[in-house]
Amino acid sequence: MQHLRITSPRDLTADIVATLRDDPAVSGLTCIEGAALVPEGDLIEADVAREATNDIVEVLRAFGVQHEGSIHIQPVTTWTSQRGFDAERRTPGSSADSVVWAEVTQRAYEESELNWTYLTFMTLATLIASIAIVLDSQILVIGAMVLGPEFIPIAALGLALVRRRPALFGFAARSLVVGFLVAIGIVTLAALAARGLGWVTVDQVTAPRPATAFIYTPDKWSFIVAVVAAAAGVLSLTSAKVGGLSGVFISVTTVPAAGNVALGLAFGVPDEIWGSTLQLVVNIAGMAVAGWLTLAIQQSVWTRMSTKRAKVSRRRHHQS
Structure with a gap:
């Protein structure tokens, strides 16, 4: 209701x-x-x-x-x-499945805004991710994933295409690009400081990291997980059931990949930079495509529901 x-x-x-x-x-x-x-x-x-x-x-x-x-x-x-x-x-339809487009669009605008809060969360999440990589800690990687604010802007890209809102697309794209660039830049400076103080060495960055190797070694599963997670996330955002969002946040490696890019830049390790950059692009692309497809299907379904509701209303009006 x-x-x-x-x-x-x-x-x-x-x-x-x-x-x-x-x-x-x-x-x-x-x-x-x-x-x-x-x-x-x-x-x-x-x-x-x-x-x-x-x-x-x-x-x-x-x-x-x-x-x-x-x-x-x-x-x-x-x-x-x-x-x-x-x-x-x-x-016609189910209350839990229905999409209130005005509500979804409002949230997309609000949570995709490029402001200090968004940049701070992005930077802190990326910083935690870089520490997680140095320590090879999956727990810290999960923490960084949950803290990252990037999912809503990525979902907003698909929403903008489905609802034909070019302003929202530019709004969300700017937040994503600037957010990741600022976060990577600040964390790179922090990593350079840690390198200068001797807290982190190049051996720690290039050593085998079995618990976090997935961050810089993208494969077909990276794309598949991003697609599945984004579809679940969009359903959580648009339906009356929001319990699946936390699972989405800890399923994709956008922020950890950004953290590893920063480490690669600070320590001059090209393989880390390119592998993590590819992981970042694969994840964002998979999430954006899945978000667009999920929203397009929902719009198609609810357009038919609206037509059915209009027919039922006309029939009842004639009967009365």
């Missing part, structure tokens, strides 16, 4: 209320005239089956509510309502 909070210009209120009242996916509807002060207008609240949220938001956007008013979408985690149960039962 989703709760819509709409600040409506007065001249649109009647049409919006009539549209929501006639929609079988709406189980609760409230209108308070003159309640909105900035911008001036009316306040409309509605409880909507999650499966129908996209269609209703598109209708509201067609009215032009977003230009002078606002549309807030809030998930309802717990609710008790027979009308709400009936509304979800009447609406």
